Amino acid sequence: MKVSYEWLQNYIDLSGYDASQIGEILTRSGVEIDIVEERNQGIRGVVVGYVKKKEKHPDADKLNVCTVDVGETEDLQIVCGAKNVDAGQKVPVALVGSVLPGNFKIKKAKLRGVPSHGMICSAKELGIDSKLLSKEKQDGILVLPEEAEIGSDMIAYLGLSDEILELDLTPNRADCLSMRGVAYEVSANIGREVTLPDVDNVTEDADTVASEHVKVNIEADDCEHYSARYIKDITIQDSPQWLQNRLMAAGVRPINNIVDITNYVMLEYGQPLHAFDADQVDQGEIIVRRAHDDEQITTLDEQERVLDSSMLLITDRKQPLAIAGVMGGSSSEVSSTTKNVILESAIFSGSSVRQTSRKLGLRSESSLRFEKEIDRGIVNKAVNRAAELIRQYAGGVVATGIVEQITKETKESIITISLSKINEYIGSTITIDEVKQILAKLQFTYEEENAEFNITIPTRRGDIQLDVDVIEEIARIYGYDHIPTTLMEGKTTPGALTKQQKIRRAIVQSLSGSGLYEVINYTLVEPSSLKLLHAFDEGLHPIQLAMPMSEERSVLRTSIAPQLIQTATYNRNRNNHDLAMFEMGSVYRTEEQKLTTLPTEKPMLAVLLSGNKQTVNWAQKPMPVDFYDLKGLTEQLFDYLGITRQIQYKTANLKGFHPGRTAEICLDGNVIGYMGQLHPALQKEQDLDATYVMELELQPLYEAAHFHIDYTPLPKYPSMQRDMALLVDEALEGNKLVAAIKQSAGDLLQHVNVFDVYTGSHLPEGKKSIAIALTYLDYEKTLTDEVVSAAHQKVIAHLQKEFNAELR
The missing domain is CATH 3.30.930.10 (Bira Bifunctional Protein; Domain 2)
Known part of the structure; x- marks a missing residue:
């Protein structure tokens, strides 16, 4: 997440803190800042100029001689080779003595004999990433809007005096994927109030009712809340420069005022929005359902996507309109001819969006936020904010009311925790008053009685679900550096292999x-x-x-x-x-x-x-x-x-x-x-x-397996061994003979060992000879030949009867 320091100051007073200090404070509290980077890549002395006249260079077909008004007493003559330069344009002009990125200094020059007092600049020459510009602005000089004031500083006009804090967020901190969330985090650390725009008062047209133009129908479990606003009579044009500057600071390319506003509110509130061309939505009916296997949709990147029944889809009665939470479809895309829009704000299941995004190999800023689970309490706030901005910067007429369907109510969770448990886990001696101050900084409401807190967790902090999560928050804001080093206490479990x-x-x-x-x-x-x-x-x-x-x-x-x-x-x-x-x-x-x-x-x-x-x-x-x-x-x-x-x-x-x-x-x-x-x-x-x-x-x-060794005393009396060679069927397995011997020999038998098998000459056809050694032992007394012979004869008799075995 890229956070504009200048934009952040709209929500919280940062006087006394520069961007690097804010980055250090956030990092120490657990929100790591990868880098603090200046947007200005070394520009000095570049102003807004107005091309009053353009003439062909007398000695070069590809060069033009321009007369440029830069707000000074005299116009400047500047030789320019850009194909798109023309009279009547407002353009960035690097004056003599100015500096461009790479420490490139502008001097007086003569180009094919014609003096040139400065340089008309392209976006690339100003250090602006071409990925953040439309194709028209990537080639040639950068043409500025009509409202740009002649002679004004280009650094200020393009917002390049800003600094960017790049956050390296852990998956649980989805709240910081928005300017609002970062403002709350900074507020908790420096103890200053957060001021957000008024989203409850939208200027609506009483003669236009949203429910007469839009219907919403949720047919899938993975959508908890879907809200829509209807806005008519809009004018598609470029966004105001301040809005474009903020989008580019966040790494988002401006497109047009409607799309830019939805992206702006997504960055501001963390709630992804989508605008449909209302005239392309059949009867204004929005349906949230599962896709059919092999159903197809062409997305905004002009790629045809093949869907399956696990994916969530936004449709009307005739066609798919968008892949829910991932990307819109080209059939209902806002274009230069769009006059009326349906503005979507919804809650889609994070796991569903993640699975869809992975299967399609398609990730977006929207899916990134849904995957991590967004704030369930701002669906309508975000759509109101966007609607009001569209009214202001696209001339739209906002219909009265929000059309919505809710399948699951959002409730703030309440967590109970005691002061003793907080100190036990942290290893500190935090007082009740200090805990109260920290909860106030976090803007968590609570009730306290007898050193026990009932804390209401705002919906923006979906990562806080257990009492240990609250303890972590208290430890962060209290400051890890303030926690004393102590020995661990409590029961320990020795490690062991399973x-x-x-x-x-x-x-x-x-x-x-x-x-x-x-x-x-x-x-x-x-x-x-x-x-x-x-x-x-x-x-x-x-x-x-x-x-x-x-x-x-x-x-x-x-x-x-x-x-x-x-x-x-x-x-x-x-x-x-x-x-x-x-x-x-x-x-x-x-x-x-x-x-x-x-x-x-x-x-x-x-x-x-x-x-x-x-x-x-x-x-x-x-x-x-x-x-x-x-x-x-x-x-x-x-x-x-x-x-x-x-x-x-x-x-x-x-x-x-x-x-x-x-x-x-x-x-x-x-x-x-x-x-x-x-x-x-x-x-x-x-x-x-x-x-x-x-x-x-x-x-x-x-x-x-049995690793325990059972001790058996060595026998006091000697054992006796008897060998036998049996003539049996060639197909008979030796283990069957061994099992029969163990079954018939009685308790005196200790070991049975097959030590020879012979097949070949001197044996009847289909027969083999198996030699077996039997060991007898009595732990109580010395064996006699009579006792062993009786047991042995019993074994032989059993084998003769069971297998028709013959002694050799």
Whole structure:
């Protein structure tokens, strides 16, 4: 927000304070001033001149010899090369001895033999930003209005003696996006009264009633209040110079008197306004509704915008008129032929305007204010102010009354707070009288009883909603420099990691300690990478970004493993063949082709092994990694996390994996992951050696991990081991045998370990041999052969009956 120091003085007496001092005061109170800048870029000695006569230069086709009246006894002869210079114009004239921006000094000169006593200036030569001028004024010399007084100082005429305070506002201080709000802020800091223009008395035409020309109908929830005034018989022309000066000081380009007045009031009050050409509004009916999907409107910047049903639209019965809170439409634009206008002042939902602005890639001064939520109490004050200015500077006749519809009443909030709480939070000893003085400076009304305040918050301060917000205001105005340094008091909470954080760190420690490297890949991937594997994400739809940076980063990943495979390929292409890596991160899943609800975000862990195993002895022959290296890492991880519940590995046939070297990982009977070798075709496609991948859901691990170590005394009595080799069907999984053994062995069984599986010659067709070691232990007494043999025979009998197993 750019604040004109000269304009600010219209609302508050700043005598005794220059612009830099005001900037310092505001910064110290929490409203940061980025820079205080002078509008005058070094101009001296430039006056308003009148071109009485223009003649062609005798020796130069592109030069003119002008006779210029600058209010002195004698006219000046000035040679000028501008195409648009002409007799009868009032123009800025730099006299001999004057200085222009860049310390450019004007001297007497001869141009092709003709003396020139000064220079007729363009806007650019006066240091005025061309962006703030119409196209007509950007080229050639600056032509001034007829009312400019000959010989008057151009610095004063263009308001260039002003200084600009540029505010760097935080999002909560929307009140300071207006001159009125800044005036209140300065008032609170220097203790002087704010004087605002009278907006309650508008000169209206009793014979013209607004409700006979305008109707308002709100059909959408995102509009709380819509007011309209009808003004007829206006004259479109340039705004008075003082108004143009103030707009340019704020960085706004003057257009015409109607548009300029709406911008002026927006800057003054913070309430965006819009003027419609009333004759282009069908039957004068204003409708506030949601746009239809794919509905189109051409905005004031001549761009065609395609809308959707989330956007708020201003229409009549035939056509869209404006995108609510963002930009008007060209169909109802105020033009040079406009005679009657409908003036809009409204409250639109900040979130709705923000969403619309973002979707369309269209931001304006209006949307900037609505996004931050404007003052809900000045809708009619602002439209009255603009109507009166249009009456004064456009000759308009203001119809009697305001046509409005209100769907939600605006109420001032009341916050209760005690003096003790104020001092407790600030760490100060502010007295009741000091609090009263500060509230008076802020212009907050209040009632006080027994050191407790009931404070009424004005609608202009929508950022103040809680008692702590009031405390902050009191601290600001009291002065942060006056608050003593004190030690904090009260209960403290020691910092600690959550269980999930502890588990994630434990996973990193376990895998890093086993020689694996942690990698971090992008969450956004290219769609083709999701097709490498289908383990967990079969049947899911990738979530497409609406505006991706590139095709390579256009969808959210549904699995981590494909990116580890691509990372492995990347390393192999750079002669790094032996790989052991892991990654933890989130994946995003949905079964919807078009999102209507938020996708499911799941934390995942993936591990990849490829190439040769790591060896301690450098002379040892390298050995390629295999399935059991990956399984051993997984079991070690579970043991490290203290997961003592039932873990099972079941044969699986997953797309992208070797059909005989892949397993699902189950916890308490539920599949939580998979592990296995990549399919040879995929390995060849990715130019990889034998590669093994594991991927796990982390949420079940968060729930099952148990870091608490339970102490168990060492057994006093020896254990006994029995081995058995069983001939079973080749399709039978070893974990089913282990489960059956645990079920039938009784309490003496301590451990079961499958230590050999044999298939091949000397076995019947369709059979395999599984060797299993069973460990028995009694913590109360020494086991005897008879007891162990009885338990062991019971196990064998159960296996023979359950699986038709035979002892070898």
